[in-house]
Amino acid sequence: MGGEGAKRGLSILVPTYNESGNIAELMARIGRAVAGDPRLRDLPVEVLCVDDSTDNTPEVIAAVARDSAVPLRCLHRVEGSGGLGGAVVEGARIARYDRCVVMDADLQHPPELIGQLVERADRRDVDIVIASRYAGGGSAGGLASALRRRVSTTSTRLVKALFPSRLRGCTDPLTGFFLFDRTALALDTLKPKGFKILLEMLVRQPLTFAEVPFTFGTRHAGASKGSLRQGVHFVTQLVALRLDHRRANRP
Numbered sequence: 144m145g146g147e148g149a150k151r152g153l154s155i156l157v158p159t160y161n162e163s164g165n166i167a168e169l170m171a172r173i174g175r176a177v178a179g180d181p182r183l184r185d186l187p188v189e190v191l192c193v194d195d196s197t198d199n200t201p202e203v204i205a206a207v208a209r210d211s212a213v214p215l216r217c218l219h220r221v222e223g224s225g226g227l228g229g230a231v232v233e234g235a236r237i238a239r240y241d242r243c244v245v246m247d248a249d250l251q252h253p254p255e256l257i258g259q260l261v262e263r264a265d266r267r268d269v270d271i272v273i274a275s276r277y278a279g280g281g282s283a284g285g286l287a288s289a290l291r292r293r294v295s296t297t298s299t300r301l302v303k304a305l306f307p308s309r310l311r312g313c314t315d316p317l318t319g320f321f322l323f324d325r326t327a328l329a330l331d332t333l334k335p336k337g338f339k340i341l342l343e344m345l346v347r348q349p350l351t352f353a354e355v356p357f358t359f360g361t362r363h364a365g366a367s368k369g370s371l372r373q374g375v376h377f378v379t380q381l382v383a384l385r386l387d388h389r390r391a392n393r394p
Contacts, residue, residue, distance in 0.1 A: 150239075150240050150241050151186070151187065151240070152186060152187035152188065152189070152239060152240030152242065153183070153186055153187070153188045153189075153240055153242050153243070153244060153257075153261065154188075154189050154190075154191055154234075154238035154239055154240045154242070154243045154244070155173065155188065155189065155190045155191065155243075155244045155246065155257070156191055156193065156230075156231055156234040156235065156238065156243050156244065156245050156246075157169070157190060157191065157192045157193070157246060157247070157248050158192075158193050158194075158195075158227045158230035158231060158234070158245075158247070158248075159192045159193070159194045159195070159196060159200055159204075159248045160194070160195045160196055160200075160227075161196045161197060161198045161200060162196070162200055162248040162249065163196070163198055163199050163200045163203040164364030165248045165249050165250060165364050166192075166200065166203045166204055166207050166248065167203070167207050168250060168364075169248050169250060169254070170190065170207050170211050170213065170215060172250065172253075172254045172255070173188075173190060173213055173254045173257075174211065174212040174213050175254075176254040176255050176257055176258065177212070177213055177257075178212065180255075180257075180258035182258040182259075182261050182262050183257065183258050183261065186261070187239075187240065188213050188214075189213070189214045189215070189216065189238075189239050189240070190211075190213055190214070190215045190216075191215075191216055191217075191218065191234050191237070191238055191239075192204050192215070192216070192217045192218070192248070193217075193218045193220065193230035193231070193233055193234040194217055194218065194219045194220065194230075195219075195220050195226075195230060196219070201217055201219045204217040205217065218233065218234065218237065220233070226335065226336065226338055227319075227335075227338035227340065228333075228335025228336065228338060228339065228340035228343055228380075229335045229336075231245050231335070231340045232330055232333055232335055232340070235325045235328075235330060236330060238325070241324055241325050241326050242261075242264065242322065242323075242324050242325075243322065243323055243324075243325060244257055244260060244320075244321070244322045245319065245320065245321055245322075245323070245340070245341075246319070246320050247319055247320070249362045249364070250360060250362070251359055251360045251361065251362055252274065252319065252320040252357075252359075252360070253357065253358070253360055256274055256320075256355065256357050257322075259355050260272045260274060260321075260322040260355055261322065263322075263353055263355055264322050264324070266353075268351070268353075269351040269352050269353045270323065270324060270327040270328070270350040270351050270352065271321055271322065271323045271327075271341075271344065271345075271350055271351070271352040271353075272321060272322040272323075272352070272353050272354070272355060273313065273315060273316075273318060273320075273321045273341065273352055273353070273354045273355070274315075274318055274320035274321055274354075274355055274356075274357045275314045275315035275318060275354040275355065275356055275357065276295075276315050276318060276356075276357065276358075276359045277296075277299065277314040277315045278314045278315065278354045278355070278356040279356060280356035281314075281315070281356030281357055281358065281359075282358040282359060283295060283296075283359045284358060284359060295317070298317055298377070299314075299315065299316065299317055301381075302316055302317065302342060302381065303316065305381065305384075305385055306345075306346050306384070306385075309345055309346050309349070310345060310346075312352075313345065313352060313354070314354060315354070316339075316341060316342050316345055317339050317341070317342060318341060319338070319339075319340075319341070320357065321341050323344065327350065328344065328348065328350075329348060332347050332348060333347060334347075334383065336379055336380045336383060338377070339377060339380060342380070342384070343380070343384065346384050347384070
C-alpha cells in the first residue's frame with residue numbers, strides 16, 4: 144500500500160466547470176472542517192481546482208483565494224483533455240502532497256467527511272478510501288430525481304457485473320468522492336475519457352480499498368452537469384475499460 148513515504152499533507156483536488164456560485168461556500172466549509180477537526184487541524188492542506196470553465200470561475204477562485212484560510216490555487220486548462228477524469232489525473236501530477244482527496248465543487252460531497260477519510264487512510268492498509276453512497280449508513284438522497292437515482296443504481300450494478308474481480312466488495316465504484324495516495328498509483332496507466340475516474344483507477348490497477356459511508360447532498364448552486372453527452376462518454380469509457388481489461392487478463 145502507498146503512503147509510508149508520502150510527503151505529509153493533504154491536497155484536495157476539485158475539478159471545476161462553471162462552478163462560480165459554489166467556490167466561496169465550498170472554501171468556507173473546507174476551512175471550518177479543517178479548523179474544527181483534530182484529524183486535519185495540524186495537517187498541511189491545500190485545495191487545487193483544476194478548471195475547464197467557460198465562465199468567470201477562474202476569477203472567482205482567484206478572489207476567494209486571497210482571503211481563504213486554506214491555501215487555494217487554480218489550474219485553468221484552456222484545452223483540457225479527458226474531461227473530469229483527466230482533470231483529476233492532471234491535478235494529481237502537480238499536487239503539493241501525495242495524499243489526495245477528490246471531490247466535487249457543488250457541495251454534494253460534504254467537506255466535513257474529509258477527516259473520516261484521512262482517519263481511515265491513516266491505518267495504512269489500503270490504497271484508496273471511498274466515500275460511498277451505498278455502504279451501510281450512506282444515502283444517495285441528494286440525487287435530483289427518482290430517475291437519476293435509478294440511473295445511478297443501474298450503472299453501479301452494470302460496472303460491478305462487468306468487472307467482478309476488481310470491484311468485489313465495492314458498493315460505490317462510481318462515486319466522485321474518495322481519497323488516494325498517488326504513490327500507490329501508476330498515473331501513466333490511466334486513460335481518462337469521462338468523469339468516472341475512480342472506476343478507471345480500480346479497473347486498471349489492482350488497488351486495495353476501504354469505504355466510509357456518506358450522505359450525498361443537494362447541489363448548492365448552479366446546474367447539474369449530467370447530460371446525454373456525459374452518458375455517451377460513460378459508455379465509451381466502459382467499452383474501452385472492458386476491452387483493455389480483457390486484453391490484460393488474456394491467458
